Amino acid sequence: MITVHGNPHSTCTRKVLTTLEEKGAKYDLRVVDLATKQQKSSEHLARQPFGVVPVLDHDGFELYESRAIVRYLDRALPGVSLTPSDVRDYARMEQFISIEQSYFSGPTIQLLYQARGGQPDAKIVDENRAKLAHTADVLERRLGEAKYVGGASFSLGDISFMPYFALLERLGHGDIASSRKNVSRWWTDVSARESWKKVSG
Amino acid sequence: MITVHGNPHSTCTRKVLTTLEEKGAKYDLRVVDLATKQQKSSEHLARQPFGVVPVLDHDGFELYESRAIVRYLDRALPGVSLTPSDVRDYARMEQFISIEQSYFSGPTIQLLYQARGGQPDAKIVDENRAKLAHTADVLERRLGEAKYVGGASFSLGDISFMPYFALLERLGHGDIASSRKNVSRWWTDVSARESWKKVSG
Numbered sequence: 214m215i216t217v218h219g220n221p222h223s224t225c226t227r228k229v230l231t232t233l234e235e236k237g238a239k240y241d242l243r244v245v246d247l248a249t250k251q252q253k254s255s256e257h258l259a260r261q262p263f264g265v266v267p268v269l270d271h272d273g274f275e276l277y278e279s280r281a282i283v284r285y286l287d288r289a290l291p292g293v294s295l296t297p298s299d300v301r302d303y304a305r306m307e308q309f310i311s312i313e314q315s316y317f318s319g320p321t322i323q324l325l326y327q328a329r330g331g332q333p334d335a336k337i338v339d340e341n342r343a344k345l346a347h348t349a350d351v352l353e354r355r356l357g358e359a360k361y362v363g364g365a366s367f368s369l370g371d372i373s374f375m376p377y378f379a380l381l382e383r384l385g386h387g388d389i390a391s392s393r394k395n396v397s398r399w400w401t402d403v404s405a406r407e408s409w410k411k412v413s414g
Numbered sequence: 415m416i417t418v419h420g421n422p423h424s425t426c427t428r429k430v431l432t433t434l435e436e437k438g439a440k441y442d443l444r445v446v447d448l449a450t451k452q453q454k455s456s457e458h459l460a461r462q463p464f465g466v467v468p469v470l471d472h473d474g475f476e477l478y479e480s481r482a483i484v485r486y487l488d489r490a491l492p493g494v495s496l497t498p499s500d501v502r503d504y505a506r507m508e509q510f511i512s513i514e515q516s517y518f519s520g521p522t523i524q525l526l527y528q529a530r531g532g533q534p535d536a537k538i539v540d541e542n543r544a545k546l547a548h549t550a551d552v553l554e555r556r557l558g559e560a561k562y563v564g565g566a567s568f569s570l571g572d573i574s575f576m577p578y579f580a581l582l583e584r585l586g587h588g589d590i591a592s593s594r595k596n597v598s599r600w601w602t603d604v605s606a607r608e609s610w611k612k613v614s615g
Contacts, residue, residue: 262548262551262552263516263517263548263552274502274505276505276506276509277509278508278509278512278513278516280508280512281505281508281509281511281512282505284504284505284508285501285502285504285505285508288501288504289501289505300486300489300490301475301486303485303486303489304475304477304482304483304485304486304490305477307479307481307482307485307486308477308478308479308482310482311479311481311482311515312479314512314515314516315464315479315515316464347463347464350463351463351464
């Protein structure tokens, strides 16, 4: 039995749910209400000491950190593999998962904060857009040499970036994908997947 | 042939070199001089577009992001495996690699900046020490149930944290390890490994 303690709008929860959908797994989503800060409740903190979502419960085995959860699910569950078997493609996938964590999610979340707090600070918006543009250029080069981040097949590397591109689009920064030929082609492709439509719909 | 473009004092370079030593691999370290900002030179930026170290060159295959490099090396090279074969231990290892990247390296580097810039700002020091203490408590619980981060055997999860604990010690924050029973026992153990002594010596 698989339970995800998370929120359908959270980027990190979406990575986990997309992975579960791709694996064809059944799961139960227990919503943690971020509006009432339920992620900081003692009940949730007992599962996740950093007070964020999601947490996976797989037959009593509890795990947090979305990037660890998706790697675990891909290894533990049956279904199509979301990890390239070729060692260099595997390395590229890992490189881009790390790039997402180091350079892409942070600036995206900064833009979300700016959009929420009344009048956005133009300087902060510009700085974070510049960081995202630089990383998107790196992604553009990779997607010019391979169909997906990890090579010829869809992988955890693609899933890592998807919730952030969706959020950027919602915040009015969709040009970060659409102004780049390969990223744009990739985003049109991956966002049409059944897994993603189910998770983000 | 393995070349690492990095710096012997850089935490991320040290993760890669420790992994190479553990695997018993021969390699050539090409020093990138951080004092003269060689990491921002056009030659280095062509290899690493974010202008940091290290970059691996394995028979012409170039890869950056230390956390991707160590996973790649463990898979690509012969020698002892640094990844648990049990899927739940593997999951814990990945959880802690992600915890390091999300919650431990950042505050450690903030303390390094404070130590460098003349009079440290006590408020910034306190804030970052509190963050590190919280993460060290999480590590303390894990190391109370297992000898190493990933279970019974030494893994990439341990290597991920080692350069930061060494740096904290050098900056006068060694109590973050020494004040916690299990973390202290673990740090005494892992810092005595031949690989680490060679890399940090």
